[in-house]
Amino acid sequence: MKIGKNRIAVLIGREGEVKKAIENKLGVKINLDSKSGNCEILPNLDHPNYLPLNDFIAQKIADAINRGFNPIKAMKLLEDNYDLEIFNLLKIVGKSDKRLKRVKGRIIGRNGEMRKEIERFSESFISVYGKTISIIASYDNLQIARKAVSMLINGTPHHVVLRFLENRYNEKKKEKFREMYKPEF
DSSP, rough: BOOGGGGHHHHHHHHGGGHHHHHHTTTEEEOOTTTBBBEEEEEHHHHHHHOTTTHHHHHHHHHHHTTTOHHHHGGGGTTTTEEEEEEHHHHHHHSOHHHHHHOOOOOOOOGGGGHHHHHHHHHEEEEEEETTEEEEEEEEHHHHHHHHHHHHTTTOOHHHHHHHHHHHHHHHHHHHHHHHHHOOO
C-alpha cells in the first residue's frame, strides 16, 4: 500500500510510538519507506498478540491514518465491531474540481457544522481528505453515517438529512431504553 507523503509522519508518530503501538497490539511488522511512502505489513508469527486477521486490521488502521484520521481515532478499528468506509469522490461525482469542491463543502457544512452533526447523531468519525470521504463507526452506526453522506452527495437538503439523523438517533435511544428496562417474568 502507498502512504501519502504528508501522512507518513503521522503513521510513524513521535519517536515511532504510533507504529510501535500498532505492531505491539496486533503482532505485525510494518516496513515503511519514508521517502517513497511504500508501506508493507507483514505478520510476526512469534508475537503473542498475533492472530491471522491482524494483518488486515493493521492495513485498515494504516489506511485510516492515510485518509486523514488521527491515530487515536484510527485505533478504534482495533475493536471488533468497528469498520472503515471510504467514499472515492472521483468515482461518484467525476473529475470536475467544481463538483468535487461542492460535494466536500456540503458534507463539511458551514464551519464544519454538518460533519459534526453526522458524527454526533451517528456516533462516528468522519474525515474529508483529498478526494475521499472516510467514516469510522460501529457497524450499526456506519449504516446511518453512510446513508447521511450518500444523501448529501446526491443533493438532499441539509435539513432533511438532519431530520433523518435525529429520527435514527431517537430510535436507537428508544431501543436501548426498551432493552434496559425490559421486564423479566
